[in-house]
Amino acid sequence: MRHTRSTLVVVGHGMVGHRFVQAAIERGLTETHDIVVIGAERRPAYDRVALTSFFAAESADELSLLPEGAYDDPRVTLVLDAEVTEIDRAGRAITYVSPAPGNVTEPLTNPGRVETIAYDALVLATGAAPFVPPVEGRDKDGCFVYRTIEDLEAIRTASGSATSGIVIGGGLLGLEAANALVQLGLETHVVEMAPRLMPVQLDGSGGATLVRHIEKLGVRVHAGVLTEAITGDEAVTGLRVRPAGTEEGAETTTVDAQVVVFSAGIRPRDAIARECGLDLAERGGVLVDEQCRTSDPHIFAIGECAAPGGRMYGLVAPGYAMAEVVVDALREGPGTFTGADMSTKLKLLGVDVASFGDAFATTPDALELVYSDAVAGVYKKLVVAESEDGTFRLLGGILVGDASAYGVLRPLVASGIALPANPEELILPASRGGVELGMPDEAQVCSCNDVTKAQIVHAVAEDGCETVADVKKCTRAGSTCGSCVPLVKNIIEEHFAAVGKVVDKGLCEHFRLTRQELFDVVAVHGYRRFDDIVEAHGTGRGCDVCKPVIASILASQFNGHVLDTDNRQLQDTNDAYLANIQRNGTYSVVPRIPGGEITPDKLIVIGEVARDFNLYTKITGGQRIDLFGARMEELPAIWRRLVDAGFESGHAYGKSLRTVKSCVGSTWCRFGVQDSVALAIALELRYRGLRSPHKLKGGVSGCARECAEARSKDFGIIATEKGWNLYVGGNGGAVPVHARLLAGDLDTDTLISYLDRYLMYYIRTADRLQRTAGWVDSLEGGLDRVREVVVEDSLGLGAELEAEMARHVGSYFDEWKATLEDPAKLSRFVSFVNAPDTPDPAISFTEERGQIKPADSEGPVVLGATIPVGAPDAARVS
């Protein structure tokens, strides 16, 4: 047997081509094959489904599926900016030219590189191209398609000088494009020939509900109209339309616009296959069998360029499935592609839309159940069929305005299990539905990654997964579109309930409640004392876990002094002495320096205090100064000096706002577009002293260069020409997370109201010691959920959250100043209760680089000689 390696050539590096290579590596195909991938675009595969988020992204890299630009596996070669010009089927070789002619805008100085590669197997993943209908004037300046990052860059450039834009096509992609135009600040029109939006997915009522939603956002919808011509000389000035179904010459109207985006469907990119004589489907696309093999057994086609059984699939999930099938075929496995679930769930312009199964009730004897609330803008339809045993089966449905039931409903279609006696309950508001129905093991839960209920249960029962995040990692379920996440969560919980495993979400042995539940309990009952809370809702006397949590909740809600009588025994290490304990039992002191701005005089005061108390001095990452080595009993004297000079507590010791870091901003910086320092100071002063589930950090950058590193913070603000972009959920540390865009181009007042809501929502609902990044991820819906609550105010909580923050801001006081004014609070700042003038002998220092450092401790220190007592030294008895 020969052991020569084979060569596998993949043409196309889009989402499906990339997934194919990933699967090939994961499943060991590179043990026997060298893979050459040829991509026509200049960048490696990126997430085209999320294309609209490009405008919010810092750079195109955020969308990249291969940010490193190359595969880890050295047996995979990626060639970009290259176009395959010929497939020589007889000689089994392809020829490509690079740079790809389609990318060339300037005349080339040389003809480019031409290469020929022999293949043993060839996979076509060339995708699709936007369809531009033959409308008069479609070549004018200002006409675009919506497919690549380059398309979006061109649209953005053109939008700079435009006031309004039109999208031709009211389907799924057209509405995505409309969203992009809205984000670019254009007055946006959508023109659709069919009488409603999303004609493939929605019925008349669903489409009408969607129109009401998006017209509220300022998008004008023109449904049931034909595009006659694009007007203008060289550049677009508008679009002339007439009602669909009328003859030429009928009365027309003209919509003014300087930008026109065609989004009227896609066509398979099958030219290269056609040229080499492969069979094509009647309506385009490379005809393939169930193994995705073309009419040439050495050539496969996957994704949008392929037509399994003559049908093209314009979604990414079927493309992924085809990629897996071909990897299987190359390993001589049994996998087949026999069709795909074309169910869709997405958020278009902030509106939930889902369509699944037989949404149009085309099955004979299908019945429709409809729930519609025009006021709330919710439309839900279930299509069901009665079985012989009198029960109902779900065939499909449509959800607009609230698609939360999708995760439960869609798998019911595939599983064919009987619905409950009152199936309408599945779509009534507040319905939970779902696993109580006893979904069978083989039911597909995640359609993007083809994960069944049985696989999820296995991951939980056998592989030790306990959370949705674990299951995602283990099975990929929920890792693509995320719509099945609620169902995955239900399955995990159901399994634990079935095996009698108690998933203890309680804080500790003293409280069965979560932090969020405790927060609500305190809010409802108005408790102010730990003793009352533990007596009513807990057991025992608490511990180092629950006491600081309750201290933090009380501080968040009432903003009392953390050293007040009822609370001080609850405070964690650092809060208990309003300073940060260090390794030898001394403390460090951090005065607040809002935004990192400080006058020379105040800087001198810090220097003098550090010198007079012999403190080790270091600049922090949060643009302030940390003074180390203070003995506990020295803290009041140090703070007396600092408070007199106008300093306040920096709360470096608290689970609370630390700093809002800033760059120097437009005041000084020649690149700055906004005054980042002033905003950082305002925000730091606004949120100072705010106790929260974990520490909070902020940052403000005055331009897109991001010198304040704001996106590594819990909230980061980056200046734009028009205002501020607000990013949330970032952190540095062991697992760095970039903050993600919550809302863009905000004026300062809106920014602050969103921040108020965001922070208060976090404080109310996060777990103990959960940073904002983990909190955002833990919410069902993730960042979208935060946006719904904070920006769209979907829970109607906005005003309440802002009022809570206003109460915090209004009741702020400097807790160090208040401590200095209260002898009862000061009384504990002594070394020994019976020898307040004796410094703790366990603390000693050596010197390093001209400053103090803690000396290592050899064990307990005995002051036998200085305290004349008669007893033998107890420590040495044993």
Add this chain to the structure above:
Amino acid sequence: MGAEWERVCPVDDLEVERGVTALVHGQAIAIFRTHDDEIHALGNYDPFARASVLARGIVGTRAGVPFVASPMHKHAFDLRTGRCLDDETHSVPVYDVVVEDGVVLVGRRKQAVA
């Protein structure tokens, strides 16, 4: 009471579930008053963190056992025996303590309980 008992402070100065440090026989001793009004005295030195800090920890119960969590790395010590509840190989010394005429007195180190 013999000379080996040392007066520390009025019992009213001890807040419930909040420790103080006292200097007794030249040693730093952590003194705690629990919710049920028991008073406990332990060596203040945390053998894990190698620092004299235990009096500054949070006091509570674990499965009914009164304990203090070191403010350094949260190791829990049984207030009655000094035994570390997280690591049986470590313990801190405990001391006799009484209240006489409203004053707390600390005495000898207790012998380790077998």
